[in-house]
Amino acid sequence: MFGRKGHAGEYQDEFIKLSFEHMDALYSTALRLTRNQLDAEDLVQDTFVRAYRFFDKFESGTNFKAWIFKILTNTFINKYRKKVKEPQRVEFEKIEYATAEPETRKNLQDQIVENDKAYEEVFDDEIIAALDKLSDDFKIVVLLCDVHHFPYKEIATMIDKPIGTVMSRLSRGRKQLQKYLEEYAQNEGYIKRKSRKHSDGT
Amino acid sequence: MAVSCEQMENLITQLVDDELQGDEQKQAVAHLAECVDCNTIYEKQKELKLQLESTCQGVYAPAHLRARIRRSIRESAESGFLQAMAEVLSAHRFKSAVATVALLAIIVWPYSNLFVQSSGTNQAAEQHDLRFIAVRGKILCIDCEAMKAAGHIAICEIDHHLGLQDSAGKIWNFVNAEEGKKIIHDFSLMNKTMEIEGYALPGSFQNNISVQKFRKL
Numbered sequence: 254m255f256g257r258k259g260h261a262g263e264y265q266d267e268f269i270k271l272s273f274e275h276m277d278a279l280y281s282t283a284l285r286l287t288r289n290q291l292d293a294e295d296l297v298q299d300t301f302v303r304a305y306r307f308f309d310k311f312e313s314g315t316n317f318k319a320w321i322f323k324i325l326t327n328t329f330i331n332k333y334r335k336k337v338k339e340p341q342r343v344e345f346e347k348i349e350y351a352t353a354e355p356e357t358r359k360n361l362q363d364q365i366v367e368n369d370k371a372y373e374e375v376f377d378d379e380i381i382a383a384l385d386k387l388s389d390d391f392k393i394v395v396l397l398c399d400v401h402h403f404p405y406k407e408i409a410t411m412i413d414k415p416i417g418t419v420m421s422r423l424s425r426g427r428k429q430l431q432k433y434l435e436e437y438a439q440n441e442g443y444i445k446r447k448s449r450k451h452s453d454g455t
Numbered sequence: 456m457a458v459s460c461e462q463m464e465n466l467i468t469q470l471v472d473d474e475l476q477g478d479e480q481k482q483a484v485a486h487l488a489e490c491v492d493c494n495t496i497y498e499k500q501k502e503l504k505l506q507l508e509s510t511c512q513g514v515y516a517p518a519h520l521r522a523r524i525r526r527s528i529r530e531s532a533e534s535g536f537l538q539a540m541a542e543v544l545s546a547h548r549f550k551s552a553v554a555t556v557a558l559l560a561i562i563v564w565p566y567s568n569l570f571v572q573s574s575g576t577n578q579a580a581e582q583h584d585l586r587f588i589a590v591r592g593k594i595l596c597i598d599c600e601a602m603k604a605a606g607h608i609a610i611c612e613i614d615h616h617l618g619l620q621d622s623a624g625k626i627w628n629f630v631n632a633e634e635g636k637k638i639i640h641d642f643s644l645m646n647k648t649m650e651i652e653g654y655a656l657p658g659s660f661q662n663n664i665s666v667q668k669f670r671k672l
Contacts, residue, residue: 265528265529265532268528269525269528273521276516276520276521276524277514277515277516278512279516280514280515280516280517280520281511281512281514281515281516282511284514285511290517291650291670294517294520294523297516297520297524298520298523298524298527301524301527301528302524302527302528302531305528305531305532306531378510380506380507380510381510384507384511395507396507396511398472399503399504399507399508400507400508400511400512404472404474405469405472405474420465420468420469421465423468423472424464424465424467424468427468427500427503427504430503430507431499431500431503434503
């Protein structure tokens, strides 16, 4: 960047023009990976700073979106993965709920309903809750493929694994998601039955 | 050659993602037409893919993040070179310290002019672009602290005026607007440790922060 004396502004503008259009896509991925807003913002910022620093290595004409997503996933794997394993403060209830055994869960439901809107969020965004339970390796591949439509070949380059691995992570990841969603659906059925009983009885 | 249901498992994933071509694609499609079980799996996977897409794509980056990133890119343009050098050096662990210093001196010297220039323009831009920062520390009453400092007994008569003292001892005053007004008189926060994010207002006589986001730690 310092080698391009006199064009520093142009160089920066070019980077911003190429990169900022992917800000929302990067942020939504970061949010699902880190599972909280503050870390997601830090991760996106780190990604942009790294991308800018290595922008001279980007071959113009190739897929910029794939390039910057690779930086995002690598930054997440190297820097954030350990950090987000720690329990989350605000969302404790929801995580406690999502990871509880079905029996405990039924008890927790009542508490959560009493407390606040957390309960609604769990069921409105069951997809998000299911994604949050997925292991990082599966989640990364599912997000890159299903949300951002990267072809297997590009995902393989991003995570430095053969296409076969991408495929198996995808199909296993989707299977797990479906399993979680079915569990949620069953629980929701339980609540609906329960609330109907209440309104009939009183 | 017909495909078995076991073989279909992988093919379904690829079919959902439009990754199959030629004969493989034809065989998979033919199997789906005849096999109800595999077709159900296929339809479910396709639906899941659509659900994931619509759920995750409706998320937008907060506006302040763009400002924050613009600023960090600008900063990176100044310091990035040195950071990159530091990474190269730590990666290679040069045995000779002399070689390291010499290398740095040789490389940095031609650019020393540019350093001065770019930080100059950055300062100018800074005045129009507020600095987005995050501060952490203990919530206290600014007025009580001022009273204490002046040797008075520190009790505000009507209500407290909350602020944050960071680890360096600096006291931050919340601007009484936006998110700031939600916490400035919330006495339940007194003595709590919090993280405040917002814009530091330049040129003011005290440390004012226009609060955009806050959380208890």
